[in-house]
Amino acid sequence: MKKIGKQTLQLDNKPSILNTAAIVGPKELDGPLAKYFDKCVEDEFWGESSWEKAESKFIKETINTVLGKANISSTDVDYVFAGDLLNQCISSCFGLRDSNIPFFGLFGACSTFVEGLCLGSVFMDSGACNHILCATSSHFCSAEKQFRFPLELGNQRTPTSQWTVTGSGAVILGKNNVGPYITHITPGKIVDLGIKDANNMGAAMAPAALSTLCTHFEDTGRTPDYYDAIITGDLGHLGKDILIDIAKNKGYDIAKNYNDCGVLIFDKKKQDTHSGGSGCACIATVFSGYLYKLMTENKIKKLLLIATGALTNSTTAQQGESIPGIAHAISIEM
């Protein structure tokens, strides 16, 4: 492993992604990617008594699913990196409390999934680990309750607002000599261009995505054409358009092979999700369900995955703070 350029780590042992799993909720079941997920749950409570318990169940069941698919016992997992949006990462903590796997709880807002993959692949690259598990979850109802309004409140969502994805995605990293491999990681810097509208996360996070994107290209010497697909976390429709615009200004034309998980997961017109999906589970489920399958089928051979997060909470928002963004990138190749 060596550091190249300003921020990028090049991994020599190239951990491979052994398997993935994604479980989603009812709204995602109606979306265009429904057939790619391992399981779609019809009831957003999933038989539990609260949204928070349901979210913990999502992450727990997703981890069980990925371990089952990879045929690995939980005792063979060295470490797990997990996170979510709820205060003190309680969904991950409660979802994993019975797992008996050494646990790192992460918070990077909606960028947590790739943050986990970055750290997990460094652990793998050290040569000391055999299996690393990375997982994140989010739940529309628990997120609304914590960050916005009660579900029954008769308010209108603004056109730039995004819909938190209900679900969980999990990835297991191993030493196999089968792709896809994680080859480079580019952890991002916190970027804040002063957006204060909590209903416009896409605009708040796009500059962070731009910073990480440009740094990744500069550090690796690659161009957008090198990748079959560049996929961002959850910028949504508006954030996607903004990123294409501002990347062009910096001399990178990404319009051809670029898309966003928040755009992919919902049908904007049919499902009335305004600017698209968001949440820790957005990129986690789209990658684990959809993109990973495209990679194993060789439809995507080189993928740049950039997860974006809005580093805010309801207290700072009420205190009039702006919303800093962050973005982490990993390069995954067959």
Place this chain on the structure above:
Amino acid sequence: MNPTDTSKEYGEYVKKKAPNSPILKDCFNAFWVGGLICSIGQLIFFYCKFKGLDQTASSTVVSICLILISVILTSLNIFNKIGKFAGAGSLIPITGFANSIVSPSIEYKSEGYVMGVGAKMFTVAGPVLVYGISASVIIGIIACLFI
């Protein structure tokens, strides 16, 4: 010009780029739903007067009836759909005030009946009472001093 150079330029760029709310459609829906809710109130008012109640009592009955309707619709998960359609049309009438009390009380039931339902009930409506009651006290004091 590069919009990501300064936060001022970026803010302006985002403002231009962001889609606007469909304000004409929103206003039309708010108008007729709001008007309709008030008209339902007026019908109840006429009925109370017909039954021989005075002006003040009739107004109170109207409020209680509309609040009850709003509470029932909120409990049946219908009010949020009306609210999404009508926006201020269902928010501004007393129905919106009732909805703002009921919705957190249902939502925070999982945190128990005292600190969940009892405390969170006023997350939206609390400020309304604080400012409404304070304004009335100030007006009363001013009236007392100067009139």
Place this chain on the structure above:
Amino acid sequence: MFNCFIVGGVLCVIGQILIDKTKLTPARILVLYVTVGAILGGIGIYQKLIDFAGCGATVPLTGFGANLAKGALEAVKEQGLLGAFIGGVKASAGGIAAAVFFGYLASLIAKPKIKKQ
């Protein structure tokens, strides 16, 4: 009845414009309405609107504010300074108690549910 519909509708449209143009949250809009209503009620303008539109003026939250102010003013006439503290809440007690009580009842029965849209 016609006046009621129009005035009620117009008050809601003003709220809608505030929502769409200023991105004020529902709580702020309601606070604004109740305060403006109390002030207009206090200086006697709102009563004219009530005479003209009936429930078109009393049902929107400005009416709730005006009612608070009216109650305070009337009580001041009878009880002096004490009335300033008693009158407002007394006049609006029906609505407040109904919202709290029905809200509590609803929480016993209803279950939170996702917005399908």
